[in-house]
Amino acid sequence: MRKIPAPSVNPENKPFFDAAGNGKLLLKFCNSCKRFHHYPRSLCPHCFSDKTEWREAKGTGTVYTYSVLKAVQDPYCIAYVTLEEGVTVLSNIVDCDFDRLNVGMKVKAVFKPSEGGAPVPMFAPA
Amino acid sequence: MTIKGKAYIVGAFEHPTRKAPDKSVAQLHAEMAKGALEDAGLARKDVDGYFCAGDAPGLGPMSMLDYMGLKVRYMESTDTGGSSYQVHVSHAAQAIAQGKCNVALVTLAGRPRSEGHRGTAPRVWNPNMPDAPFEEPYGLVTTNSYAMAARRHIHEYGTTSEQLAWVKVAASHHAQYNPNAMLKDVVTVKDVLASPMISDPLHRMDCCVVTDGGGAVILARPEVAKSLKRPKVKLIGAAEAFKGQAGGDINLTYTAAVVSGPRAFEEAGVTPADIDVALIYDSFTITVLILLEDLGFCRKGEGGKFVADGNLISGSGKLPFNTDGGGLCNNHPGNRGGMTKIIEAVRQLRDEAHPKVQVKDCKLALAQGSGGQLGTRHVQSTLILERE
Numbered sequence: 001m002r003k004i005p006a007p008s009v010n011p012e013n014k015p016f017f018d019a020a021g022n023g024k025l026l027l028k029f030c031n032s033c034k035r036f037h038h039y040p041r042s043l044c045p046h047c048f049s050d051k052t053e054w055r056e057a058k059g060t061g062t063v064y065t066y067s068v069l070k071a072v073q074d075p076y077c078i079a080y081v082t083l084e085e086g087v088t089v090l091s092n093i094v095d096c097d098f099d100r101l102n103v104g105m106k107v108k109a110v111f112k113p114s115e116g117g118a119p120v121p122m123f124a125p126a
Numbered sequence: 127m128t129i130k131g132k133a134y135i136v137g138a139f140e141h142p143t144r145k146a147p148d149k150s151v152a153q154l155h156a157e158m159a160k161g162a163l164e165d166a167g168l169a170r171k172d173v174d175g176y177f178c179a180g181d182a183p184g185l186g187p188m189s190m191l192d193y194m195g196l197k198v199r200y201m202e203s204t205d206t207g208g209s210s211y212q213v214h215v216s217h218a219a220q221a222i223a224q225g226k227c228n229v230a231l232v233t234l235a236g237r238p239r240s241e242g243h244r245g246t247a248p249r250v251w252n253p254n255m256p257d258a259p260f261e262e263p264y265g266l267v268t269t270n271s272y273a274m275a276a277r278r279h280i281h282e283y284g285t286t287s288e289q290l291a292w293v294k295v296a297a298s299h300h301a302q303y304n305p306n307a308m309l310k311d312v313v314t315v316k317d318v319l320a321s322p323m324i325s326d327p328l329h330r331m332d333c334c335v336v337t338d339g340g341g342a343v344i345l346a347r348p349e350v351a352k353s354l355k356r357p358k359v360k361l362i363g364a365a366e367a368f369k370g371q372a373g374g375d376i377n378l379t380y381t382a383a384v385v386s387g388p389r390a391f392e393e394a395g396v397t398p399a400d401i402d403v404a405l406i407y408d409s410f411t412i413t414v415l416i417l418l419e420d421l422g423f424c425r426k427g428e429g430g431k432f433v434a435d436g437n438l439i440s441g442s443g444k445l446p447f448n449t450d451g452g453g454l455c456n457n458h459p460g461n462r463g464g465m466t467k468i469i470e471a472v473r474q475l476r477d478e479a480h481p482k483v484q485v486k487d488c489k490l491a492l493a494q495g496s497g498g499q500l501g502t503r504h505v506q507s508t509l510i511l512e513r514e
Contacts (some may be wrong), residue, residue: 002265004263005248005262005263005265006263007258007259007260007262007263008253008258008259008262009259010254010259012256013256013259013260017259035373036374037373037374038260038373038374039256039257039259039260039371039374041256041373044373045372045373046373064278064376064378065274065275065277065278065281065378066274066277067270067273067274067276067277067325067326067327067328068325068326069246069265069267069269069270069273069324069325070322070323070324070325070326071246071269071322071323071324071325071330072246076265078264078265078266078270078271078274079274080274080376080378082376086374087373087374087375088374088375088376089260089374090260090261090264090266090371090502091264092264092265103277103278103281114263120263120264122264
Protein backbone atom coordinates (compact mmCIF):
# COMPACT_ATOMS: atom_id res chain seq x y z
CA MET A 1 0.00 0.00 0.00
CA ARG A 2 1.28 3.43 -0.97
CA LYS A 3 2.24 5.72 1.88
CA ILE A 4 -0.07 8.74 1.81
CA PRO A 5 1.87 11.99 2.24
CA ALA A 6 0.45 14.17 5.02
CA PRO A 7 -1.34 17.28 3.78
CA SER A 8 0.30 20.58 4.78
CA VAL A 9 -2.37 21.92 7.11
CA ASN A 10 -2.62 25.71 7.41
CA PRO A 11 -5.03 28.01 9.29
CA GLU A 12 -7.30 28.34 6.26
CA ASN A 13 -7.72 24.62 5.50
CA LYS A 14 -7.50 23.21 9.07
CA PRO A 15 -11.28 22.74 9.54
CA PHE A 16 -11.33 20.53 6.42
CA PHE A 17 -8.70 18.14 7.76
CA ASP A 18 -10.04 18.27 11.34
CA ALA A 19 -13.41 17.17 9.95
CA ALA A 20 -11.78 14.44 7.85
CA GLY A 21 -10.35 13.11 11.12
CA ASN A 22 -13.94 12.75 12.31
CA GLY A 23 -15.07 11.02 9.11
CA LYS A 24 -16.71 14.08 7.58
CA LEU A 25 -16.14 15.56 4.13
CA LEU A 26 -16.50 19.33 4.19
CA LEU A 27 -17.00 21.72 1.30
CA LYS A 28 -17.02 25.47 1.26
CA PHE A 29 -20.33 27.11 0.34
CA CYS A 30 -20.70 30.77 -0.61
CA ASN A 31 -23.68 32.53 0.91
CA SER A 32 -23.38 35.27 -1.68
CA CYS A 33 -23.47 33.33 -4.98
CA LYS A 34 -24.92 30.14 -3.41
CA ARG A 35 -22.30 27.90 -4.99
CA PHE A 36 -20.00 25.28 -3.53
CA HIS A 37 -16.30 25.31 -4.37
CA HIS A 38 -13.22 23.15 -3.82
CA TYR A 39 -10.40 23.28 -2.73
CA PRO A 40 -11.76 25.37 0.12
CA ARG A 41 -10.97 29.09 0.30
CA SER A 42 -11.94 31.89 2.65
CA LEU A 43 -12.79 33.99 -0.39
CA CYS A 44 -15.18 32.46 -2.92
CA PRO A 45 -13.35 31.78 -6.25
CA HIS A 46 -16.62 32.25 -8.14
CA CYS A 47 -17.73 35.68 -6.86
CA PHE A 48 -14.90 36.74 -4.48
CA SER A 49 -17.31 37.20 -1.56
CA ASP A 50 -15.91 36.52 1.91
CA LYS A 51 -19.27 35.14 3.06
CA THR A 52 -18.20 31.52 2.78
CA GLU A 53 -19.07 28.78 5.24
CA TRP A 54 -18.22 25.12 5.76
CA ARG A 55 -20.92 22.59 4.91
CA GLU A 56 -20.83 18.85 5.19
CA ALA A 57 -21.02 17.07 1.86
CA LYS A 58 -23.11 13.95 1.36
CA GLY A 59 -19.94 12.16 0.38
CA THR A 60 -21.30 10.53 -2.75
CA GLY A 61 -20.42 11.18 -6.35
CA THR A 62 -19.33 9.80 -9.70
CA VAL A 63 -15.90 9.36 -11.28
CA TYR A 64 -15.24 12.13 -13.85
CA THR A 65 -11.87 10.71 -14.92
CA TYR A 66 -9.13 8.55 -13.45
CA SER A 67 -5.71 7.03 -14.07
CA VAL A 68 -3.79 4.23 -12.42
CA LEU A 69 -0.12 5.15 -12.06
CA LYS A 70 1.54 1.83 -12.81
CA ALA A 71 5.22 2.75 -13.17
CA VAL A 72 5.74 2.87 -9.40
CA GLN A 73 6.24 0.25 -6.70
CA ASP A 74 2.69 0.54 -5.37
CA PRO A 75 0.30 1.48 -8.19
CA TYR A 76 -2.57 3.75 -7.19
CA CYS A 77 -5.56 5.39 -8.80
CA ILE A 78 -5.89 9.15 -9.00
CA ALA A 79 -9.27 10.54 -10.03
CA TYR A 80 -11.52 13.53 -10.24
CA VAL A 81 -14.85 12.79 -8.56
CA THR A 82 -17.92 14.92 -9.21
CA LEU A 83 -19.82 15.19 -5.94
CA GLU A 84 -23.59 15.41 -5.66
CA GLU A 85 -23.13 19.03 -4.61
CA GLY A 86 -21.80 19.77 -8.10
CA VAL A 87 -18.09 20.29 -7.47
CA THR A 88 -15.40 18.02 -8.84
CA VAL A 89 -12.60 17.11 -6.45
CA LEU A 90 -9.20 15.51 -6.94
CA SER A 91 -8.81 12.29 -4.95
CA ASN A 92 -7.89 8.62 -5.05
CA ILE A 93 -10.16 5.66 -5.73
CA VAL A 94 -9.33 3.02 -3.12
CA ASP A 95 -10.64 -0.36 -1.94
CA CYS A 96 -11.38 -1.15 -5.58
CA ASP A 97 -10.11 -3.65 -8.11
CA PHE A 98 -8.45 -1.45 -10.78
CA ASP A 99 -10.11 -3.52 -13.53
CA ARG A 100 -13.51 -2.36 -12.26
CA LEU A 101 -12.75 1.34 -12.65
CA ASN A 102 -14.76 3.32 -15.16
CA VAL A 103 -15.79 6.88 -15.89
CA GLY A 104 -19.20 7.47 -14.33
CA MET A 105 -18.86 4.83 -11.62
CA LYS A 106 -20.61 5.68 -8.35
CA VAL A 107 -18.34 6.22 -5.36
CA LYS A 108 -18.60 7.22 -1.71
CA ALA A 109 -16.17 8.99 0.60
CA VAL A 110 -13.87 7.01 2.89
CA PHE A 111 -11.12 8.37 5.11
CA LYS A 112 -7.55 7.08 5.04
CA PRO A 113 -4.71 7.84 7.45
CA SER A 114 -1.75 9.80 6.08
CA GLU A 115 1.87 9.40 7.16
CA GLY A 116 2.04 11.22 10.49
CA GLY A 117 -0.65 13.72 9.55
CA ALA A 118 -4.36 14.29 9.18
CA PRO A 119 -6.58 11.63 7.59
CA VAL A 120 -7.60 12.47 4.05
CA PRO A 121 -10.87 11.83 2.22
CA MET A 122 -10.73 9.33 -0.62
CA PHE A 123 -13.40 7.42 -2.52
CA ALA A 124 -14.43 3.78 -2.78
CA PRO A 125 -17.08 2.09 -4.94
CA ALA A 126 -20.56 2.96 -3.58
CA MET B 127 -0.95 48.21 -28.85
CA THR B 128 -0.14 45.31 -31.13
CA ILE B 129 3.28 43.65 -31.20
CA LYS B 130 2.76 42.70 -34.85
CA GLY B 131 5.98 43.42 -36.68
CA LYS B 132 7.51 45.24 -33.72
CA ALA B 133 10.18 42.61 -33.04
CA TYR B 134 12.13 39.91 -34.87
CA ILE B 135 13.75 36.74 -33.58
CA VAL B 136 17.30 37.38 -34.69
CA GLY B 137 19.12 34.62 -32.81
CA ALA B 138 18.22 31.06 -31.82
CA PHE B 139 20.31 28.30 -30.30
CA GLU B 140 19.54 24.81 -29.06
CA HIS B 141 22.32 23.22 -27.07
CA PRO B 142 23.44 19.90 -28.59
CA THR B 143 23.77 18.24 -25.18
CA ARG B 144 21.07 15.95 -23.83
CA LYS B 145 23.01 14.95 -20.72
CA ALA B 146 25.30 17.37 -18.94
CA PRO B 147 26.52 15.90 -15.64
CA ASP B 148 29.76 17.89 -15.88
CA LYS B 149 28.22 21.33 -16.28
CA SER B 150 26.47 23.66 -13.85
CA VAL B 151 23.01 25.04 -14.62
CA ALA B 152 24.35 28.61 -14.62
CA GLN B 153 27.08 27.58 -17.05
CA LEU B 154 24.45 26.04 -19.32
CA HIS B 155 22.39 29.26 -19.29
CA ALA B 156 25.49 31.23 -20.28
CA GLU B 157 26.31 28.73 -23.05
CA MET B 158 22.78 29.17 -24.38
CA ALA B 159 23.23 32.95 -24.40
CA LYS B 160 26.60 32.69 -26.16
CA GLY B 161 25.19 30.32 -28.76
CA ALA B 162 22.26 32.59 -29.57
CA LEU B 163 24.48 35.68 -29.77
CA GLU B 164 26.82 33.90 -32.22
CA ASP B 165 23.84 32.76 -34.26
CA ALA B 166 22.54 36.33 -34.45
CA GLY B 167 25.89 37.96 -35.06
CA LEU B 168 25.47 40.12 -31.98
CA ALA B 169 27.77 40.81 -29.02
CA ARG B 170 26.97 40.55 -25.33
CA LYS B 171 27.12 44.34 -25.03
CA ASP B 172 24.22 44.63 -27.50
CA VAL B 173 21.85 42.89 -25.07
CA ASP B 174 19.81 45.40 -23.05
CA GLY B 175 16.91 43.15 -22.01
CA TYR B 176 17.00 39.76 -20.25
CA PHE B 177 14.24 37.23 -19.66
CA CYS B 178 14.42 33.97 -17.71
CA ALA B 179 12.07 31.69 -15.77
CA GLY B 180 12.34 29.51 -12.68
CA ASP B 181 14.92 27.24 -14.28
CA ALA B 182 17.45 30.07 -13.96
CA PRO B 183 19.28 29.64 -10.66
CA GLY B 184 18.98 32.51 -8.21
CA LEU B 185 16.41 35.13 -7.32
CA GLY B 186 14.61 36.02 -10.54
CA PRO B 187 17.12 37.19 -13.14
CA MET B 188 19.70 38.41 -10.63
CA SER B 189 22.19 35.57 -10.39
CA MET B 190 22.29 35.06 -14.14
CA LEU B 191 22.66 38.78 -14.88
CA ASP B 192 25.61 38.77 -12.51
CA TYR B 193 27.10 35.50 -13.82
CA MET B 194 26.90 36.60 -17.45
CA GLY B 195 27.97 40.19 -16.81
CA LEU B 196 24.91 41.53 -18.59
CA LYS B 197 24.11 45.23 -18.34
CA VAL B 198 20.41 45.50 -19.14
CA ARG B 199 17.76 48.16 -18.72
CA TYR B 200 14.84 45.73 -18.85
CA MET B 201 14.37 42.34 -17.17
CA GLU B 202 11.58 39.89 -16.46
CA SER B 203 11.31 36.48 -14.83
CA THR B 204 7.70 35.41 -15.34
CA ASP B 205 7.46 31.67 -14.74
CA THR B 206 4.65 29.75 -16.39
CA GLY B 207 6.57 26.48 -16.57
CA GLY B 208 7.20 25.13 -20.05
CA SER B 209 5.36 27.99 -21.75
CA SER B 210 7.52 30.65 -20.05
CA TYR B 211 9.63 31.19 -23.17
CA GLN B 212 6.66 31.91 -25.43
CA VAL B 213 5.48 34.34 -22.77
CA HIS B 214 8.96 35.89 -22.65
CA VAL B 215 9.08 36.32 -26.42
CA SER B 216 5.68 38.01 -26.29
CA HIS B 217 6.65 40.26 -23.38
CA ALA B 218 10.04 41.05 -24.92
CA ALA B 219 8.26 42.21 -28.07
CA GLN B 220 6.03 44.43 -25.92
CA ALA B 221 9.07 45.87 -24.15
CA ILE B 222 10.80 46.51 -27.48
CA ALA B 223 7.64 48.09 -28.90
CA GLN B 224 7.52 50.42 -25.90
CA GLY B 225 11.15 51.39 -26.31
CA LYS B 226 12.18 49.75 -23.05
CA CYS B 227 14.94 47.71 -24.73
CA ASN B 228 16.36 47.01 -28.19
CA VAL B 229 17.82 43.51 -27.94
CA ALA B 230 16.23 40.99 -25.58
CA LEU B 231 17.82 37.68 -24.60
CA VAL B 232 15.72 34.73 -23.34
CA THR B 233 17.51 31.69 -21.87
CA LEU B 234 16.43 28.24 -20.65
CA ALA B 235 18.64 25.54 -19.15
CA GLY B 236 18.29 22.59 -16.81
CA ARG B 237 19.71 19.22 -15.85
CA PRO B 238 16.75 17.06 -14.79
CA ARG B 239 18.28 13.97 -16.41
CA SER B 240 21.53 14.25 -14.48
CA GLU B 241 19.59 15.10 -11.33
CA GLY B 242 17.36 12.02 -11.66
CA HIS B 243 13.97 13.69 -12.14
CA ARG B 244 11.06 11.49 -13.21
CA GLY B 245 7.55 12.26 -14.38
CA THR B 246 6.20 9.75 -11.87
CA ALA B 247 7.48 11.64 -8.82
CA PRO B 248 5.83 14.68 -7.25
CA ARG B 249 7.30 18.11 -7.95
CA VAL B 250 6.68 20.40 -5.00
CA TRP B 251 7.31 24.05 -5.67
CA ASN B 252 6.45 25.83 -2.44
CA PRO B 253 4.93 24.80 0.92
CA ASN B 254 2.48 27.71 0.80
CA MET B 255 0.83 26.57 -2.41
CA PRO B 256 -2.90 26.62 -1.57
CA ASP B 257 -3.67 23.64 -3.80
CA ALA B 258 -0.87 21.35 -2.60
CA PRO B 259 -2.64 19.95 0.50
CA PHE B 260 -5.44 18.80 -1.80
CA GLU B 261 -3.11 17.18 -4.34
CA GLU B 262 0.01 15.84 -2.62
CA PRO B 263 -1.78 13.23 -0.48
CA TYR B 264 -3.31 11.79 -3.65
CA GLY B 265 -0.01 11.35 -5.44
CA LEU B 266 -0.61 13.87 -8.20
CA VAL B 267 2.42 13.78 -10.51
CA THR B 268 3.01 14.96 -14.05
CA THR B 269 2.10 11.75 -15.84
CA ASN B 270 -1.16 10.94 -14.06
CA SER B 271 -2.32 14.54 -14.38
CA TYR B 272 -2.12 14.34 -18.20
CA ALA B 273 -3.42 10.77 -18.14
CA MET B 274 -6.64 12.01 -16.56
CA ALA B 275 -7.07 14.49 -19.43
CA ALA B 276 -6.44 11.67 -21.91
CA ARG B 277 -8.96 9.36 -20.19
CA ARG B 278 -11.71 11.98 -20.34
CA HIS B 279 -10.99 12.79 -23.99
CA ILE B 280 -11.22 9.09 -24.81
CA HIS B 281 -14.49 8.87 -22.87
CA GLU B 282 -16.17 11.90 -24.47
CA TYR B 283 -14.92 11.66 -28.04
CA GLY B 284 -13.95 8.06 -28.63
CA THR B 285 -10.29 8.98 -29.09
CA THR B 286 -8.13 5.84 -29.16
CA SER B 287 -4.68 4.89 -27.90
CA GLU B 288 -3.77 4.13 -31.54
CA GLN B 289 -4.61 7.72 -32.51
CA LEU B 290 -2.55 9.09 -29.62
CA ALA B 291 0.33 6.85 -30.71
CA TRP B 292 0.35 8.49 -34.17
CA VAL B 293 1.61 11.70 -32.53
CA LYS B 294 4.69 9.85 -31.29
CA VAL B 295 5.11 8.03 -34.60
CA ALA B 296 5.19 11.35 -36.47
CA ALA B 297 7.69 12.85 -34.01
CA SER B 298 9.93 9.81 -34.41
CA HIS B 299 9.87 10.13 -38.21
CA HIS B 300 11.32 13.62 -37.78
CA ALA B 301 13.78 12.73 -35.01
CA GLN B 302 15.60 10.21 -37.21
CA TYR B 303 17.12 13.15 -39.10
CA ASN B 304 18.17 15.06 -35.99
CA PRO B 305 21.69 13.97 -34.97
CA ASN B 306 21.19 15.50 -31.51
CA ALA B 307 17.82 13.85 -30.79
CA MET B 308 17.77 11.72 -27.67
CA LEU B 309 15.60 9.07 -29.38
CA LYS B 310 16.38 8.66 -33.08
CA ASP B 311 14.60 5.38 -33.85
CA VAL B 312 11.46 5.46 -35.96
CA VAL B 313 8.64 3.77 -34.06
CA THR B 314 5.27 2.37 -35.08
CA VAL B 315 1.83 2.56 -33.51
CA LYS B 316 2.37 -1.04 -32.40
CA ASP B 317 5.64 -0.08 -30.68
CA VAL B 318 3.91 2.71 -28.74
CA LEU B 319 1.09 0.42 -27.60
CA ALA B 320 3.60 -2.27 -26.62
CA SER B 321 5.69 0.12 -24.51
CA PRO B 322 5.10 -0.17 -20.74
CA MET B 323 1.99 1.48 -19.31
CA ILE B 324 3.13 4.44 -17.19
CA SER B 325 -0.18 5.94 -16.09
CA ASP B 326 -3.09 4.50 -17.99
CA PRO B 327 -3.99 5.28 -20.74
CA LEU B 328 -0.52 6.77 -21.35
CA HIS B 329 2.28 4.41 -22.35
CA ARG B 330 5.97 5.15 -21.96
CA MET B 331 6.15 6.29 -25.59
CA ASP B 332 3.24 8.68 -25.03
CA CYS B 333 5.56 10.60 -22.68
CA CYS B 334 8.29 13.08 -23.58
CA VAL B 335 11.96 12.54 -22.84
CA VAL B 336 13.74 13.91 -19.78
CA THR B 337 16.86 15.77 -20.97
CA ASP B 338 19.54 18.15 -19.82
CA GLY B 339 20.36 21.18 -21.91
CA GLY B 340 18.34 24.14 -23.06
CA GLY B 341 18.26 26.94 -25.55
CA ALA B 342 18.04 30.66 -26.07
CA VAL B 343 16.47 33.15 -28.43
CA ILE B 344 17.20 36.81 -29.04
CA LEU B 345 14.62 39.36 -30.10
CA ALA B 346 15.44 42.72 -31.59
CA ARG B 347 13.68 45.76 -32.94
CA PRO B 348 13.27 45.94 -36.76
CA GLU B 349 16.20 48.35 -37.29
CA VAL B 350 18.56 45.93 -35.52
CA ALA B 351 17.14 42.91 -37.36
CA LYS B 352 17.62 44.60 -40.72
CA SER B 353 21.28 45.33 -39.89
CA LEU B 354 22.01 41.61 -39.36
CA LYS B 355 22.81 39.01 -42.00
CA ARG B 356 20.39 36.29 -40.90
CA PRO B 357 17.00 35.61 -42.57
CA LYS B 358 14.27 37.74 -41.01
CA VAL B 359 11.79 36.01 -38.69
CA LYS B 360 9.08 38.42 -37.58
CA LEU B 361 6.73 37.99 -34.63
CA ILE B 362 3.22 38.80 -35.87
CA GLY B 363 0.95 37.41 -33.16
CA ALA B 364 1.25 36.43 -29.51
CA ALA B 365 -1.14 35.66 -26.68
CA GLU B 366 -1.18 33.84 -23.36
CA ALA B 367 -4.02 32.45 -21.26
CA PHE B 368 -4.49 30.62 -17.97
CA LYS B 369 -6.87 27.81 -17.06
CA GLY B 370 -7.17 26.23 -13.63
CA GLN B 371 -9.48 24.06 -11.59
CA ALA B 372 -12.04 26.89 -11.39
CA GLY B 373 -13.10 26.12 -7.85
CA GLY B 374 -14.02 22.56 -8.76
CA ASP B 375 -15.73 23.28 -12.09
CA ILE B 376 -13.51 20.76 -13.85
CA ASN B 377 -13.48 20.16 -17.61
CA LEU B 378 -10.30 18.49 -18.84
CA THR B 379 -11.30 18.25 -22.49
CA TYR B 380 -9.96 21.67 -23.44
CA THR B 381 -7.06 23.97 -22.55
CA ALA B 382 -6.44 27.71 -22.29
CA ALA B 383 -5.30 27.55 -25.91
CA VAL B 384 -8.97 28.08 -26.82
CA VAL B 385 -8.25 31.65 -25.69
CA SER B 386 -4.55 32.13 -26.55
CA GLY B 387 -4.89 30.64 -30.04
CA PRO B 388 -7.70 32.83 -31.44
CA ARG B 389 -6.15 35.96 -29.88
CA ALA B 390 -2.77 35.27 -31.48
CA PHE B 391 -4.36 34.46 -34.85
CA GLU B 392 -6.42 37.65 -34.68
CA GLU B 393 -3.36 39.77 -33.98
CA ALA B 394 -1.44 38.07 -36.78
CA GLY B 395 -4.35 38.39 -39.20
CA VAL B 396 -4.02 34.77 -40.30
CA THR B 397 -5.94 31.52 -39.70
CA PRO B 398 -4.90 27.97 -38.77
CA ALA B 399 -5.24 26.99 -42.44
CA ASP B 400 -2.45 29.47 -43.28
CA ILE B 401 0.11 27.83 -40.96
CA ASP B 402 2.87 25.96 -42.81
CA VAL B 403 4.43 24.25 -39.79
CA ALA B 404 3.11 23.82 -36.24
CA LEU B 405 5.46 23.43 -33.31
CA ILE B 406 3.14 22.10 -30.63
CA TYR B 407 4.08 21.45 -27.03
CA ASP B 408 4.39 17.69 -26.72
CA SER B 409 4.93 16.81 -23.09
CA PHE B 410 2.62 13.89 -23.90
CA THR B 411 0.83 12.73 -27.03
CA ILE B 412 -2.48 13.89 -25.54
CA THR B 413 -1.09 17.43 -25.14
CA VAL B 414 -0.64 17.70 -28.90
CA LEU B 415 -4.01 16.18 -29.73
CA ILE B 416 -5.97 18.55 -27.48
CA LEU B 417 -3.92 21.61 -28.45
CA LEU B 418 -4.49 20.99 -32.18
CA GLU B 419 -8.23 21.06 -31.49
CA ASP B 420 -8.05 24.11 -29.27
CA LEU B 421 -5.88 26.05 -31.73
CA GLY B 422 -8.43 25.42 -34.46
CA PHE B 423 -6.51 22.99 -36.69
CA CYS B 424 -9.48 20.65 -36.38
CA ARG B 425 -12.80 20.60 -34.55
CA LYS B 426 -13.15 19.70 -30.87
CA GLY B 427 -13.26 15.95 -30.50
CA GLU B 428 -11.72 15.29 -33.91
CA GLY B 429 -8.07 15.50 -32.84
CA GLY B 430 -7.75 11.72 -32.89
CA LYS B 431 -8.82 11.49 -36.51
CA PHE B 432 -6.67 14.51 -37.39
CA VAL B 433 -3.38 13.12 -36.06
CA ALA B 434 -3.89 9.57 -37.36
CA ASP B 435 -2.28 7.99 -40.42
CA GLY B 436 0.78 10.22 -40.47
CA ASN B 437 -1.03 13.51 -40.94
CA LEU B 438 1.61 15.30 -38.83
CA ILE B 439 4.62 13.94 -40.76
CA SER B 440 6.51 16.53 -42.78
CA GLY B 441 6.39 15.85 -46.49
CA SER B 442 3.42 13.50 -46.45
CA GLY B 443 0.96 14.82 -43.85
CA LYS B 444 -1.23 17.91 -44.09
CA LEU B 445 0.21 19.62 -41.03
CA PRO B 446 3.95 19.11 -40.42
CA PHE B 447 4.56 19.32 -36.67
CA ASN B 448 7.61 19.21 -34.39
CA THR B 449 10.02 18.63 -37.23
CA ASP B 450 13.00 18.41 -34.83
CA GLY B 451 11.46 15.34 -33.17
CA GLY B 452 9.80 17.42 -30.46
CA GLY B 453 9.80 16.72 -26.77
CA LEU B 454 8.63 13.18 -27.48
CA CYS B 455 11.92 12.24 -29.21
CA ASN B 456 14.38 15.10 -29.47
CA ASN B 457 14.62 17.26 -26.38
CA HIS B 458 12.63 18.50 -23.38
CA PRO B 459 15.37 20.42 -21.60
CA GLY B 460 14.78 21.28 -17.97
CA ASN B 461 11.33 19.63 -18.21
CA ARG B 462 10.33 22.74 -20.14
CA GLY B 463 9.59 22.30 -23.82
CA GLY B 464 8.47 25.75 -24.98
CA MET B 465 11.88 27.07 -26.01
CA THR B 466 12.64 24.24 -28.43
CA LYS B 467 9.32 24.88 -30.19
CA ILE B 468 10.37 28.48 -30.89
CA ILE B 469 13.85 27.42 -32.03
CA GLU B 470 12.52 24.86 -34.54
CA ALA B 471 10.01 27.44 -35.82
CA VAL B 472 12.93 29.78 -36.49
CA ARG B 473 14.88 27.00 -38.26
CA GLN B 474 11.90 26.25 -40.50
CA LEU B 475 11.27 29.90 -41.36
CA ARG B 476 14.97 30.40 -42.15
CA ASP B 477 14.93 27.30 -44.36
CA GLU B 478 17.56 25.81 -42.04
CA ALA B 479 15.75 22.68 -40.84
CA HIS B 480 17.06 19.28 -41.94
CA PRO B 481 16.34 18.91 -45.70
CA LYS B 482 14.29 15.77 -44.99
CA VAL B 483 11.88 17.67 -42.74
CA GLN B 484 12.16 21.22 -44.11
CA VAL B 485 8.74 22.49 -45.16
CA LYS B 486 8.93 23.90 -48.67
CA ASP B 487 8.40 27.64 -48.94
CA CYS B 488 7.75 27.86 -45.22
CA LYS B 489 6.32 31.31 -44.48
CA LEU B 490 4.21 30.98 -41.35
CA ALA B 491 4.90 28.99 -38.19
CA LEU B 492 3.04 28.56 -34.93
CA ALA B 493 4.97 27.81 -31.74
CA GLN B 494 2.76 26.69 -28.86
CA GLY B 495 3.94 26.61 -25.27
CA SER B 496 2.13 24.74 -22.51
CA GLY B 497 3.21 25.13 -18.90
CA GLY B 498 1.93 23.51 -15.73
CA GLN B 499 -0.40 20.53 -16.15
CA LEU B 500 -3.47 19.88 -18.26
CA GLY B 501 -4.99 18.07 -15.27
CA THR B 502 -4.80 21.00 -12.86
CA ARG B 503 -3.47 24.45 -13.78
CA HIS B 504 -1.70 25.60 -16.90
CA VAL B 505 -0.72 28.58 -19.00
CA GLN B 506 -0.88 28.32 -22.76
CA SER B 507 1.05 30.74 -24.91
CA THR B 508 0.76 30.97 -28.68
CA LEU B 509 3.29 32.64 -30.97
CA ILE B 510 2.85 33.17 -34.68
CA LEU B 511 6.00 33.88 -36.66
CA GLU B 512 6.45 34.94 -40.25
CA ARG B 513 9.40 34.83 -42.61
CA GLU B 514 9.93 38.22 -44.17
